[in-house]
Amino acid sequence: MAKAAVKTATAARAPALAGRDFSATGVKLAVLAPAERISLRAPAASVAALSKALGVTLPKAPKTSASKDGRTALWLGPDEWLVIDEAGGDPLADCAGVKALHSAVGVSHRNVGFSVTGPAAAATLNAGCPQDLSLAAFPVGACSRTILGKIEVVILRTAEDAFRLECWRSFSDYAFAFLSQAAVDAAA
């Protein structure tokens, strides 16, 4: 039996790009605070039970999201959601008690979130995202995994002129540099 662990200081969290932001005409970028995230996979039969446990109704339609009390569920695929909790909740724990078939995997640290806001927000993303981000094609609440330049990202339209963008941690330098360059040109 090993000896009891000595009390050590709790490791400090060092999020990537913490606090970084950038402004240009018509658009502001900010690195968002850490959030709790899970990658949730489940068959249709489990959606109701999971929705109940999470307190947010998992969207079933492609390219849509649902949001409630600081918790957002993004449809990424027919059996895949990204759940982001910005209110201090623990979606992984909430799913732990659900008996219905599913897979919940914690990915809080995997992603870095950015906000891209302002009238030129969509143009900023369109510097590297090939999707149609007009309000007609990509309304408020729409979300999608897609491409930004040479990396994969998830985008969510949070308001007419505001997006949340998520990428994997090691791609965050690229994402921030890309968005900063794009922002400078976005007012055109």
Add this chain to the structure above:
Amino acid sequence: MAATHRISGHGRLTPAKTVRFTFDGQSYSGLAGDTLASALLANGVHLVGRSFKYHRPRGILSAGAEEPNALVSVERDAARRTPNVRATVQELYDGLSASSQNRWPSLSFDVGAVNDLASPMFSAGFYYKTFMWPKAAWKSLYEPKIRAAAGLGVSPDQPDPDHYSARFEHCDVLVLGGGAAGLAAALAAAETGARVIICDEQAELGGALHFEAGTSIDGADGWSWAQATAAKLAAMDNVRVLPRTTAFGYYAQNFVGLTERVSEHLASPGHDLPRERLWQVRAKRVILATGAIERHMVFADNDRPGILLASAARTYLNHYGVAVGQNVGVYTANDTAYAAAIDLKKAGVNIAAIVDLRDNPAGALVDEARALGIEINHGRAVIKTGGRLRVSSMTIQPKNGGGERNIPIDALLMSSGWTPSVHLFSQSRGKVAFDDATKRFLPGTYAQDCVSVGACNGTDGISATLDEAYAAGEKAAKDAGAKAGKSAKPKAETSESWAGGMLGAGPGAGADTTVKAFVDFQNDVTAKDIRLAVREGMRSIEHVKRFTTNGMATDQGKTSNMHGLAIAAETLDKDIPAVGLTTFRAPYTPVTFGSIVNHGRGVLFDPTRKTAMHGWAEAHGAVFEDVGQWKRAWYFPKPGEDMHAAVNRECVTVRKSAGLFDASTLGKIEVVGPDAAKFMELLYTNPWEKLEPGRCRYGIMLREDGFIYDDGVVGRLAADRFHVTTTTGGAARVMNHMEDYLQTEFPHLNVWLSSISEQWAVIAVQGPNSRKIIEPLVEGIDMSDEALPHMSVREGKICGVPTRLFRMSFTGDRGFEVNVPADYGQAVWEALWAEGQKHGACAYGTEAMHVLRAEKGYIIVGQDTDGTVTPNDAGLDWAIGKKKTDFVGIRGLTRPDLVAKGRKQLVGLKAKDLKVVLEEGAQIVADPRQPIPMTMIGHVTSSYWSENCGRGIALAVVIDGRDRMGQTLHVPMPDSVIEVEVCSPVFFDEKGERLNG
């Protein structure tokens, strides 16, 4: 120098707004709104370059993007030197500095012009015929010389300091071309509320209205209507107006590439402005309103400076207020050149004569010209011109022969008619059709949702054009889903006609003599060259094109293709459609690499991925190596240490005490679901069903053909949850491979995969002291050998944060891999480092990691395997579940070649000389005295100096290697043959006792 050729009261530029510029070092003055070409002409400068092959003096032919002659270098500074800029497109800015090309020592005296005298040598196919023998001379002599002599302009040799941007854009209706047709179409579409983009390559929209002074629309002159319409469109929320923007490529499904020249026209562009912006537009409907291009006349010496297209002269007069000469001749086969003559005459320029190839020209324009007292010589041809650096005379003759007459001139306007610009239509995969009545190729069968309007569709006259374009705009918007709009169709009151003309060589092109009647100015192709090509057996126009290079210059034959085709057809005695048309390819006009690359340079060329502990490694002097996109710490040199010393120290320290290693880049996949073990059984060779939760196993993944695809340690966290690791380089493809099987072959399994590569930072702590270093920081995990034996995994806490703690080893010594959520990676590393310092541990990099694993004979997939290595070849048969009836690769493993004798097997190699470190990749032979080429029986896959073993060690794959233990083999090197002994791949601690040491 004063701008003496500007005619007061003409043109649309403001006389007070002067702009200074230089050409070949000479200072000039132009006006804001000028192109370089118009400003040069305003200063009486016609000679602007030397031709490509014959170095003949050349002037300005056109007033637009089709320009084949006036190619200059524009230089902002040493790094911003752009060659082959068309002076007719480059807008003037204050301080612009341009220079001519393809001349030495000077533009007016050019040594290369001897090529012109020697031109009988340089006929079509000259290169093909002349430089064939001796064969060996091509590479050593001919090609370098030709390459040195070829090419126009000089590329900058410094990195491009400008930046370029890009935008993906979507719209309902994309209108390509902003002349009358494009504007009317855009207006109609825009008024329905549809999303509309209209682009035009010129600075101001208007197209032919730049010069068509006789047009009036909706009560205004054509130009004013165009400007008002463009302004109206620009003010609409649903419309984007893009001037200075060329649609250069039309791709599948209405995907069109536009390049916008954002700051090329500015004297001092702000730092934030890109030089160019690439628009990649996806349009529901495309309207092609690309207009038409005027053709020159083909006759002897039709290339002298001062000879230009009639519409160009008209543009210079009506838009820029510049007279291209004071005593101007006109040579034409259609009516539009009359309009140019009339405009010039009214502006006070003497028209020496109009020479019209037609026998009985008639109509309002002819009458007006006659009324103005202009001499009209119908049924006659210009057969040659005089002058050296500027045209000084034209010689005319009845077209069927007869007396010659010499007429002094200082400029010559020519027009043989108009070629509809079907380039983009053709790029869209539409098929053109030849209209025999008007002798032109017009859009025939459409392949995409687009429509052509106006001159590019062969529609003649402004009235018909506006009607057609407006209707097309309305329909396109409706087809794209828009509602009907308000009707405000523009109406033309007066208009001009562009019909008529001729194709091919005029009488002045001469017989097949030394006469140079240019068809393609940019590539110096003459009528004679095309006839010669046909005579030498070229039948297809594609062959004629390549043999003569007609239309192969950067102008892509905008002025020359139809003439070339007509001459070939005439020589072949075939109809034009029977000869065919060469393919139009993107780009329509040259596009900069900057525009294509746009944001993707510097840090955005490729993502650079860094781990959570990167900053610590950097601060502690790590040297990094690139592993895919990752930066990985390679070794940590102390002051005075070279790589060798640092790696030796790291390797020894790990085995003596312990080392910390950043293993975060390993791919990680969480496999979750009641069928997780079943899925693992199918994807890996190993058995998994019976692996206890809390235990780990080294897994091998095969492709269906039986070859090793990836490997890694897999921990079973719970009955329904596995934590899979992959190689760093394999992370993405292994995930794809697993998803592929799960979704398409085994979709019945209740299991899901999630990438957790970046969720967890991984700190490997390896060495005899590893447990002592970790234990004080851990809560909730019993780390004794009994509770946490080799190859096990526990979840608990370290430094107060969650961890998945693996006991595993890639060094052969006692070892652990500490997984913590990535944002805690650096802090936990620092805590472990502090503990490690108490025990003399070190940080080690990927090089030491490689050496340590090689000492134990652990393979690295992709280094010791190459996609043709089976588990048996690698000595890993033990990892195949013998009782399993299915896994990916099970059938491949029994393929005849994979079970045959004589396969290459993984072995160790020891050089007889302890100090020798073999070259990785070196070939191995059994008998070094055999004749060359020797029979190679294997190669070295990994090789290092092992300080722990006190010798060089190597892994190799050798035919039947395991049967050769103890044999001496040979590694031939350029300067010697190295003797090696085949041995076990395990060089250190063969019994594996140190895993618990």
Add this chain to the structure above:
Amino acid sequence: MLLIRCPYCEEERPELEFRNAGEAHIARAADIAAVSDEDFEKFFFIRSNPKGIIYERWRHIHGCARFFNAVRDTVTDKFVMTYKAGEPKPDISKLKKESGPAAYANRPPDQLNVKKPAAKRAPASKGDA
């Protein structure tokens, strides 16, 4: 850049989000360990590479991440239709006649290549049990 209709996302998306995954409808034998060398060769090595209509697999890898099947004309690059993985190979002889003149075109939404085979997906879906 092509537009490809993802049958899971139910809309056309830019080609950049997709990755081709080779020929479709090449089934892995349930008892693959027992297949003959000849059958294994056909299964693993031999591909049709037709000029004209090809049945192929794509993955919407940077989108919904699903694998699906497509019928594409290798001459025009036109997608005749796309359908979900596991659905039977469609009979496109009828569809081809309907494809109209704009063989290379971006159809409006109501005319998109949305026609799906009527048959249900062959293997049981997850969680159906």
